[in-house]
Structures are given as structure tokens and as C-alpha cells.
Amino acid sequence: MDTKEIDYRKLTTIQLKYELKQLERRILEITGDPLETGIRKFITWANDKSAVEQVDEMMSTRSYLLNLLFEKHCTPEEVSRLEKVNTLLKELSDRTHKRTGNLARKVLSTPHEELDDDFTIESKLVPEFDIPYSVLRLADDAFYCSDFIRMAAILQETEEFKPGMADICWFPDKVQSYTPAITDKELGCADEMDDGTSWAEAWLAIPPLQHINVCYALHALATHQNWSIPDILRINDFKIEVQLTIQQFSDQERNRLQWWSKYDVFHFKDVLLHEAKSRPEDLPLETFLLQRCRDYFEERADEVLAEVGITDIDRYMETLKNKIDNP
Numbered sequence: 001m002d003t004k005e006i007d008y009r010k011l012t013t014i015q016l017k018y019e020l021k022q023l024e025r026r027i028l029e030i031t032g033d034p035l036e037t038g039i040r041k042f043i044t045w046a047n048d049k050s051a052v053e054q055v056d057e058m059m060s061t062r063s064y065l066l067n068l069l070f071e072k073h074c075t076p077e078e079v080s081r082l083e084k085v086n087t088l089l090k091e092l093s094d095r096t097h098k099r100t101g102n103l104a105r106k107v108l109s110t111p112h113e114e115l116d117d118d119f120t121i122e123s124k125l126v127p128e129f130d131i132p133y134s135v136l137r138l139a140d141d142a143f144y145c146s147d148f149i150r151m152a153a154i155l156q157e158t159e160e161f162k163p164g165m166a167d168i169c170w171f172p173d174k175v176q177s178y179t180p181a182i183t184d185k186e187l188g189c190a191d192e193m194d195d196g197t198s199w200a201e202a203w204l205a206i207p208p209l210q211h212i213n214v215c216y217a218l219h220a221l222a223t224h225q226n227w228s229i230p231d232i233l234r235i236n237d238f239k240i241e242v243q244l245t246i247q248q249f250s251d252q253e254r255n256r257l258q259w260w261s262k263y264d265v266f267h268f269k270d271v272l273l274h275e276a277k278s279r280p281e282d283l284p285l286e287t288f289l290l291q292r293c294r295d296y297f298e299e300r301a302d303e304v305l306a307e308v309g310i311t312d313i314d315r316y317m318e319t320l321k322n323k324i325d326n327p
Contacts, residue, residue: 017145034153046157056158059226066228067203089217096166097191101184117257118247125166128239129156159225165217
């Protein structure tokens, strides 16, 4: 029977375990054994987009099977451990946002080099898999019949680019004014997902779990990704990563990022006319400038063309500069 036609909710516990073991076997046939085949083969699979997509779909089914088993099993010990994980993830999410805010304040208060064009802080909270201690071995492992350790290694690859438990991307231009007392909320670094309302949805809303005020991080891990609740109970390592990126840009003439916003109209025209000197001899100046302005400024180039034409090149460039400065 095609597995897509199976109504897994109608299966017995024994049948669910059988389907799970068969599914994990097929997954490992694609990925190879991350514990035994060597890192090169495993990385080869992870770099094959179609293979990762295929395994991702299979991991979704695996998560469904495990959550069905959890619903049938769900011991007081498991509930207690999920409460513990939920508390930990809320604390780690708070810490991720706080660390981002603290770094943002340092960036804003530190003198920058003249040629620095762009600052970005990207922060995330993710499960961290590092064999063997990243996955716990628990008393009811035998009930689920899952190869939790190998599956965790594979999940780390299939879930890498999905929405995480705490994803923050901060730019200085979000800040209207800065003082050392600026708050995380004013910086745009506050955790606004956890306002006290439980994120209990889907499998996190089953009756034995209804008393848990589910934090957003646990909700994201259990519903936006393919980590089943039994997987989550066994994740032993989580990682907060806060990364500051400072960028300096330059074109061949040493013009910096978005040079048009940094120059007056005289220098604005000078850059474009300087580029025009290298155009093909048979290409009219007006044609080249229009093409180049479309490259830089997209629809605004044609909006100005419709307004003033390009016969008078100076007028065209001055009007375009004014539109850029006053959108």
C-alpha cells in the first residue's frame, strides 16, 4: 500500500512502530549512516538539494508518527521533562534577545571607521547536535523504537534554514535616536512573541499538556520544524549564536555603498558621466545613461523619464537625484 494512503491515526501502537522503523530505514538509505559512513558521504547528501527535500518530507511523516505515539504513551515523566524543556527554552530565548540588545548598544556607542557602510547583528537559538552527548538516552526509548541519535543528525541538516526558535536581524537604521539608556524594545530586540499567552497548538495542545504555558521557542520547534515531541525531550544541547557583521563596500572607482545618497547633485552626475566614458562608441550618451540609471534606480529612472525626458541630460539627472533624496 502507498504510505500516502495510510490513515496513521487508525493504526495500533505496534503498527505505528513498524511504520516508523521502516520509514527511518528508508531515510538512512538516502542519507547514509551519519555515525558510521564517514562525514564526507553524509555531507554529500546534505549538499544535494533534491535529496534533502525528499528526506525533509519523510521527516515530516516521521514526526507525525512519533507524535501519535507520544499521544498514546505520554507519561507523567515525559510531561515533567517537557515542562523543564519549556522553561529552559523560554530562558534561552530571553537570553538571545538580551544578548542581541546588549551588542546593539555597544555597536551604537562605539566610534565607527569612516569607511564602514553597514552593520548587521543576526541572532538565533537552535538545537546543537554533536555526537554522542547531544541526544539524551531515556527510559522509554524502547517504546518509541526510533533511532533518535541518527535522526537528530539528519534533522539538523533538513531543519537548518527553517524558521527558528528565536531569529533576530538588527540594523542600526532601525533606531531613530540613541542614548545609552535605550531599551531592547526601542532597539527592536525585545522578545515580543512571549506575552504570557500560551503557544500551545497542534500536538502541544493535547490534554496532558494543557496546563503548560508553552513558550514561542518550544512552539516553533514543535510546529514549524520536523522535531517531534519525543525528539525535543531528548535534545540535550542548544546554541545561542549572536553574530555581528561589519561591511565596507567599494566599486572600481571607490564609490561606497549607495553612493548616490552620500553625494550632492554635482558628484552624483559626475559618477554617472564618468561611467559613460567607457560606453561603446556607437552608443548614444542618453541611451547609456538611461540604461545605467535603470540598473541603479529601477522604476524611478523611468518615472523621471516620463516627467522630463532625457534630451536635457542635466535636467534628467538633477530631477532623478531629487526623487531619490525625496521619495
